[in-house]
Amino acid sequence: MEIRVRTEDCTICGACVEDCPFGAIILGEEGPEFDESCTLCGACVETCPTNAIHMVGDEKTEPLSQQTESQNNQGKGGVWVFAEQREGQLASVVLELLGEGKNIASQLGEPLACILLGDQVEHLAEELMEFGADLVYLAAAPELSSYRDDLYSEALAHIVQTYQPSILLIGGTAHGRSLAPRVATSLRTGLTADCTGFALDEDGNLLQTRPAFGGNLMATIRCPHHRPQMATVRPKVFQPSSRHPGRRGEVIRVDLPALHPWARILKVANESTMGPNLSEADIVVSGGRGLGNSENFRLVEELAEALGGAVGASRAVVDAGWVSYPHQVGQTGRTVAPKLYIACGISGAIQHLVGMQSADIIVAINRDPDAPIFSVATYGIVGEVEAVIPALIREIKNDRS
Numbered sequence: 001m002e003i004r005v006r007t008e009d010c011t012i013c014g015a016c017v018e019d020c021p022f023g024a025i026i027l028g029e030e031g032p033e034f035d036e037s038c039t040l041c042g043a044c045v046e047t048c049p050t051n052a053i054h055m056v057g058d059e060k061t062e063p064l065s066q067q068t069e070s071q072n073n074q075g076k077g078g079v080w081v082f083a084e085q086r087e088g089q090l091a092s093v094v095l096e097l098l099g100e101g102k103n104i105a106s107q108l109g110e111p112l113a114c115i116l117l118g119d120q121v122e123h124l125a126e127e128l129m130e131f132g133a134d135l136v137y138l139a140a141a142p143e144l145s146s147y148r149d150d151l152y153s154e155a156l157a158h159i160v161q162t163y164q165p166s167i168l169l170i171g172g173t174a175h176g177r178s179l180a181p182r183v184a185t186s187l188r189t190g191l192t193a194d195c196t197g198f199a200l201d202e203d204g205n206l207l208q209t210r211p212a213f214g215g216n217l218m219a220t221i222r223c224p225h226h227r228p229q230m231a232t233v234r235p236k237v238f239q240p241s242s243r244h245p246g247r248r249g250e251v252i253r254v255d256l257p258a259l260h261p262w263a264r265i266l267k268v269a270n271e272s273t274m275g276p277n278l279s280e281a282d283i284v285v286s287g288g289r290g291l292g293n294s295e296n297f298r299l300v301e302e303l304a305e306a307l308g309g310a311v312g313a314s315r316a317v318v319d320a321g322w323v324s325y326p327h328q329v330g331q332t333g334r335t336v337a338p339k340l341y342i343a344c345g346i347s348g349a350i351q352h353l354v355g356m357q358s359a360d361i362i363v364a365i366n367r368d369p370d371a372p373i374f375s376v377a378t379y380g381i382v383g384e385v386e387a388v389i390p391a392l393i394r395e396i397k398n399d400r401s
Ligand SMILES: Cc1cc2nc3c(=O)[nH]c(=O)nc-3n(C[C@H](O)[C@H](O)[C@H](O)COP(=O)(O)OP(=O)(O)OC[C@H]3O[C@@H](n4cnc5c(N)ncnc54)[C@H](O)[C@@H]3O)c2cc1C
Pocket: 214, 287, 288, 289, 290, 291, 292, 313, 314, 315, 316, 317, 328, 329, 330, 331, 332, 333, 334, 344, 345, 346, 347, 348, 349, 350, 351, 352, 355, 365, 366, 367, 368, 371, 383, 384, 385, 386
């Protein structure tokens, strides 16, 4: 893909220079000139009042207003949710995406559809319709019996190309995070990862909001020139759709062409974590650098065990090797939304807060009364974790005996 200027249409107004987010444009005598910091983001294409700037090398890059009628028909296939399943069980994020997808689809006046890949997963189509899907595109094949990057991305890209949805939402799970960029690349469309909110602009483009610059600000991203508009969303960001038993829709069985495996699976090793699943636990006890060392981190595990909760951690302690990555809570870890979150010796950096602040009740234990974690805490305990956590464990055990 490359950027070109029709000099006969350029009025040298300078709008592109002003709007370039990378300062990559200078005005030459005949029009804009681009230096090596240009990322082909397309901001200047949108800004240019005379449409003198355009992209070449990608058949889908003209502004929507200049697309042919058949191109304009692209993306009328509705709002799609990738129905991730493991061993015939839907991932919980699918129901959350159906809840949010329903809002978007009804505002657009388009159907809400699911794309279901797997083997012997027909029974899930009914469940998806009860949770709000109007259509389920079902591609069943033995080679799709368990998730594989190569086959799932090829199958999904093929089906999207055939039915052309306007929006495709994928859960930000381990599988979804691997699948989404592969599909987006093969479809040559944009992808916004880890969205936390959606809206529509006046042209019906999806406004995709996500944390940016280390979580210090929220960015809203549009993908006006390519379809589908693709986004991933982590579990627990949206409320799940409610179930309406007996609700029906249409199942469309999709025949897949021969798929081309490029990988051979030698062994599947399950991730080992302590205690209940972090993303789905009602109680999460997390520890941070304030614990001082890996030995003291066991206090967090003990408190979690006493409460029947899951163990979480800040990135600082994961980086220090006190606990493994699957326990990390925050922007680059898991998003959790338990009923009770206990933060022990965690300062409350924004990157941690984005992963836990929607917990119903937050208890923070920190020796520093000004620690930012107290700004989101329901209850704060100012004190030393080495003293407070054992006291809590004692009280819980006494209470039970
Ligand atoms: C792009 C990016 C992504 C990131 N992603 C994540 C993420 O996903 N998750 C995450 O957690 N972080 C993430 N971080 C890191 C984040 O910015 C912080 O550095 C990290 O959260 C700090 O961890 P902490 O609170 O354990 O440590 P610190 O910030 O060092 O805080 C330790 C706290 O413990 C308190 N304390 C010390 N001793 C005691 C004691 N004896 N008793 C009680 N309290 C005590 C201190 O007062 C302090 O508040 C990310 C950073 C970047 C740049």
